[in-house]
Amino acid sequence: NSPQWLEGQKVVVTAGGTVERIDPVRYISNDSSGQMGYAMARAASFYGADVTLISTKRDLKVPHNITAVYVDSAVEMQQKLNKYFSDTNYVVMAAAVSDYRVLNRSDQKIKKEAGSDNSLQLDLAVNPDILATLGKEKKNQVLIGFAAETENLSEYASGKLRKKNANWIIANDVSNKGIGFNSTHNEVLVIGADGTYEEISMRSKLNVSLKIWRIILDPNHTTN
Numbered sequence: 001n002s003p004q005w006l007e008g009q010k011v012v013v014t015a016g017g018t019v020e021r022i023d024p025v026r027y028i029s030n031d032s033s034g035q036m037g038y039a040m041a042r043a044a045s046f047y048g049a050d051v052t053l054i055s056t057k058r059d060l061k062v063p064h065n066i067t068a069v070y071v072d073s074a075v076e077m078q079q080k081l082n083k084y085f086s087d088t089n090y091v092v093m094a095a096a097v098s099d100y101r102v103l104n105r106s107d108q109k110i111k112k113e114a115g116s117d118n119s120l121q122l123d124l125a126v127n128p129d130i131l132a133t134l135g136k137e138k139k140n141q142v143l144i145g146f147a148a149e150t151e152n153l154s155e156y157a158s159g160k161l162r163k164k165n166a167n168w169i170i171a172n173d174v175s176n177k178g179i180g181f182n183s184t185h186n187e188v189l190v191i192g193a194d195g196t197y198e199e200i201s202m203r204s205k206l207n208v209s210l211k212i213w214r215i216i217l218d219p220n221h222t223t224n
């Protein structure tokens, strides 16, 4: 029997890379597989939470008793989060949100100019930082962000914790092949606004997620 630490608690988890349309058949996105978000959702449900997934990945299996809502772009993801935020206890921003979106998205497929070797310019607008915005608006909600870095992991992650006013940042080194983006396993650093600083060594994303929740929820947890 799992400890029901999250019983009666509402948890919203975002997952996957956002999709920023260029035209009806093309888009800008990233390598996020959505697996870490789904694992965080599954683990929250295991500890008794009422979980909603806001996901860009329509082909991943959604565990029963978890509600999935699908979105594509960062702006859509933010709109959905705003709908749930006031009535939510925990937000897990595991999604890889595109920093930019295409400014003048075309309703028709963009054609290559006949006979032209000219380059094509795409103008990009800055997307809202969803986590930072929630960090400004939060009342009692606990905000859990992720940081994928290729260097200075703990320094950049603690910077994000402060800048976005999050309660927790889960950081992983994406330059390390075999963990992080598109991998089944992960190895993370958990940094809390309360001063918590803990490493979780390599294991499946579900087991990493169970440990993350344990650190967040149980002040007397023991490592490993």
Ligand code: C5P
Pocket: 074, 093, 094, 095, 096, 097, 098, 099, 127, 128, 129, 130, 131, 132, 144, 145, 146, 147, 148, 160
């Ligand atoms: O700044 P960076 O993208 O590294 O921050 C990562 C964290 O911030 C993740 O939790 C991600 O979901 C969130 N984020 C966001 N909106 C953005 C960019 C990142 O919520 N536009």
